[in-house]
Amino acid sequence: MNLNDCYNFSDFRKLAKKKLPAPIFHYIDGGSDDEETLKRNTDSFSKFDLVPNILASVGEPDLSTKVLGTKIDMPLFLSPVAMQRLFHHDGDKASARAAEKFGTFYSMSTMATSSIEEIANKAGGPKMFQIYIHKTQGLTENLIDRCKSSGFNAMCLTVDTIVAGNRERDHKWGFTTPPRLTLKSLMSFAMHPMWTMNYLTHEKFQLPNVSNFVKKSSSIAKGVMEYINEQYDPAMNWKDAEYCIKRWGGPFALKGVMSVEDAKRAVDIGASAIILSNHGGRQLDGSRSPFDQLPLIADEVGGKIEIILDGGIRRGTHVLKALSLGATACSFGKGFLFALGAGGQRGVESILQKMHDEIKRDMILMGCKSIKELNKSKVTLR
Numbered sequence: 564m565n566l567n568d569c570y571n572f573s574d575f576r577k578l579a580k581k582k583l584p585a586p587i588f589h590y591i592d593g594g595s596d597d598e599e600t601l602k603r604n605t606d607s608f609s610k611f612d613l614v615p616n617i618l619a620s621v622g623e624p625d626l627s628t629k630v631l632g633t634k635i636d637m638p639l640f641l642s643p644v645a646m647q648r649l650f651h652h653d654g655d656k657a658s659a660r661a662a663e664k665f666g667t668f669y670s671m672s673t674m675a676t677s678s679i680e681e682i683a684n685k686a687g688g689p690k691m692f693q694i695y696i697h698k699t700q701g702l703t704e705n706l707i708d709r710c711k712s713s714g715f716n717a718m719c720l721t722v723d724t725i726v727a728g729n730r731e732r733d734h735k736w737g738f739t740t741p742p743r744l745t746l747k748s749l750m751s752f753a754m755h756p757m758w759t760m761n762y763l764t765h766e767k768f769q770l771p772n773v774s775n776f777v778k779k780s781s782s783i784a785k786g787v788m789e790y791i792n793e794q795y796d797p798a799m800n801w802k803d804a805e806y807c808i809k810r811w812g813g814p815f816a817l818k819g820v821m822s823v824e825d826a827k828r829a830v831d832i833g834a835s836a837i838i839l840s841n842h843g844g845r846q847l848d849g850s851r852s853p854f855d856q857l858p859l860i861a862d863e864v865g866g867k868i869e870i871i872l873d874g875g876i877r878r879g880t881h882v883l884k885a886l887s888l889g890a891t892a893c894s895f896g897k898g899f900l901f902a903l904g905a906g907g908q909r910g911v912e913s914i915l916q917k918m919h920d921e922i923k924r925d926m927i928l929m930g931c932k933s934i935k936e937l938n939k940s941k942v943t944l945r
């Protein structure tokens with residue numbers, strides 16, 4: 564099996580599973596506790612059916628939309644994801660360059676394995692930075708100021724990860740960053756000699772956005788849950804969010820909003836967008852899926868704030884359903900990560916091309932000339 568055999572999410576996942584050592588594959592693939600929410604995120608898209616219109620002289624549909632002050636060429640972009648260097652030796656560079664080719668957002672995690680400045684130099688497309696507020700004083704300001712000088716277009720603050728979700732697969736497989744060789748993981752690294760060779764012969768694993776503030780952040784092998792619980796500030800509150808919005812002064816999203824009250828409060832504090840998300844089912848298991856929650860949120864704050872939906876997106880039709888119910892745009896994590904693991908930049912380009920083609924074909928089949936024409940009349944509850 565190679566990239567040319569990959570037609571959809573499941574194919575990229577299968578290829579990534581072959582190429583990546585088990586602890587790394589399971590770090591991407593897993594959710595928290597019983598992974599109920601992880602599964603629900605995708606299943607919930609089946610609750611609504613698309614209702615097409617015919618003879619609409621669609622021609623070439625326009626897939627572009629404006630989100631967080633930037634026009635993007637397709638209504639789907641890359642969610643922020645930590646430690647991409649583990650999934651492919653080109654890591655964030657590969658994802659950012661692929662997103663640039665498709666004229667859509669690449670999002671950088673605070674826990675990225677490339678620096679803000681490096682990505683600003685190497686990729687020219689729209690860029691968003693995602694903040695995790697650490698306990699360490701001065702880091703948040705440092706990140707915001709560096710993004711400003713590097714010309715990032717937008718920023719988001721992740722609000723659903725003040726303590727780590729219980730990701731049992733990480734315990735089972737002994738996942739640490741940087742990877743640590745244990746008796747359990749040794750076999751898996753030995754069985755993936757290409758990955759291991761690339762890991763050892765390319766740039767050293769590091770977390771350059773935090774390394775000046777968090778001592779030994781990238782040299783001591785730690786579990787991700789351990790890092791989150793030691794370093795992130797569990798006392799983060801609305802004042803902190805307001806502070807970040809003011810200090811940044813540009814388009815700003817709160818990532819991980821799920822309740823109607825919180826969405827209303829995000830409007831009140833002047834956020835430009837909410838990212839309706841449960842962290843891809845990696846945090847609070849048993850929580851609702853973003854898609855199930857979308858109609859309630861759109862009824863209350865639609866038109867007052869942009870709504871970005873993330874979680875469970877695997878197909879172009881998922882994006883169309885979300886846009887019909889009031890989302891401004893969507894983003895995905897695992898969808899592009901398996902493609903990154905399967906084939907680096909070429910893999911991410913391939914999944915973006917497939918999602919672009921699916922969205923375009925489905926819009927034609929729906930009789931829609933532009934994203935604006937996707938509204939509640941295009942979907943029905945099953």
Ligand SMILES: Cc1cc2nc3c(=O)[nH]c(=O)nc-3n(C[C@H](O)[C@H](O)[C@H](O)COP(=O)(O)O)c2cc1C
Binds near residue numbers: 818874897
């Ligand atoms: C391996 C992995 C690492 C992630 N790292 C981060 C992160 O550093 N910051 C963040 O805000 N979200 C992070 N997320 C969550 C994504 O941004 C996004 O919310 C989620 O992946 C969406 O669900 P999906 O994977 O079903 O598309 C991560 C997700 C995965 C799968």
